[in-house]
Amino acid sequence: MRIAFIGLGNMGGGMAVNQAKAGREVIAFDLSAAALDRAKAAGCFPSASAAEAVASAEVVITMLPAGPHVRSVYAEQILPHAAPGALLIDCSTIDVESARAVAGQARKAGFRFADAPVSGGTAAADAGTLAFMVGCDEADFTPVEAALQPMARAVIRAGDHGAGQAAKICNNMVLGISMIGVCEAIALAEKLGLDPERFFEIASKSSGQCWSITSYYPWPGPVEAAPSNRGYSGGFATAMMLKDLKLAQQAAAAAGAATPMGAQAEGLYALFERLGHGGKDFSAILQLMRGRLGELGGEAS
Ligand code: NAD
Numbered sequence: 001m002r003i004a005f006i007g008l009g010n011m012g013g014g015m016a017v018n019q020a021k022a023g024r025e026v027i028a029f030d031l032s033a034a035a036l037d038r039a040k041a042a043g044c045f046p047s048a049s050a051a052e053a054v055a056s057a058e059v060v061i062t063m064l065p066a067g068p069h070v071r072s073v074y075a076e077q078i079l080p081h082a083a084p085g086a087l088l089i090d091c092s093t094i095d096v097e098s099a100r101a102v103a104g105q106a107r108k109a110g111f112r113f114a115d116a117p118v119s120g121g122t123a124a125a126d127a128g129t130l131a132f133m134v135g136c137d138e139a140d141f142t143p144v145e146a147a148l149q150p151m152a153r154a155v156i157r158a159g160d161h162g163a164g165q166a167a168k169i170c171n172n173m174v175l176g177i178s179m180i181g182v183c184e185a186i187a188l189a190e191k192l193g194l195d196p197e198r199f200f201e202i203a204s205k206s207s208g209q210c211w212s213i214t215s216y217y218p219w220p221g222p223v224e225a226a227p228s229n230r231g232y233s234g235g236f237a238t239a240m241m242l243k244d245l246k247l248a249q250q251a252a253a254a255a256g257a258a259t260p261m262g263a264q265a266e267g268l269y270a271l272f273e274r275l276g277h278g279g280k281d282f283s284a285i286l287q288l289m290r291g292r293l294g295e296l297g298g299e300a301s
Pocket of ligand 1: 006007008009010011012029030031032035050063064065066069073091092093094118119120121122235236237240
């Protein structure tokens, strides 16, 4: 299978490599030369442009920052240049409206399209254990699942176009809220003289248990792969979490849903970004709760 992979950042880099490891021919493109070099070193074939990458591919996978990037890359590079019959899959997290707009344009141009955002973070992207939430025509799901398989622990069809993005923003609203709750609890535990590592042992086996504790504990030590063990670098940037929380609030306003905890989480992450920490992993908000932003180093302005 020949795959064009566009967007080789924190997530897409590892995902493209897993496609190559599965024996697929991966033609890769990113605006960043460093990202392209990394993909080349790991067995992908670098391309000079997205248009060139997609020209001979059976499957096109995109992993880009946000809706405007996806809209412009599809309109200007992919739809005019992709091979007839190609299957187009966008794995970025974007607004439902953009996903449906791109799906409509793809259909008009004669292509099958799926929105397939992921859950799992960079460790899962590297390990090939992401969960994909797919919005596509029912008849297209089997080939979409086959295309995503080397990067996935689970591929679930959420519904028609846009439903994958709806599932993703609802999931990430839970994640943003739960991470802030965990950070508040750690800050309180510390004030009460309870060792945060001991709190991990207890909470990970008690009713407070959640992914933010067991797989992503924001206090260094208990979860080896968590960004808290590498100065909150890499992982899922605060700016990206804030993007998802904004998408959830926009969707909630448009749909008339009440999401007060999601609104609180958006406000707190907006503040944390405003304080200069948009590039840190989102679990670094622990230091805001502890009143110890100084521990995050010189990023703040
Ligand atoms: P990133 O910023 O590390 O990577 C995005 C890449 O896209 C960059 O390398 C950038 O150079 C490239 N790019 C931008 N415009 C381009 C263009 N026009 N042509 C080609 N390449 C272009 O971001 P990321 O963390 O990899 O996240 C990508 C997407 O995945 C986002 O939508 C994010 O919300 C979502 N996501 C991220 C995580 C995570 O833990 N990082 C988890 C789940 C979902």
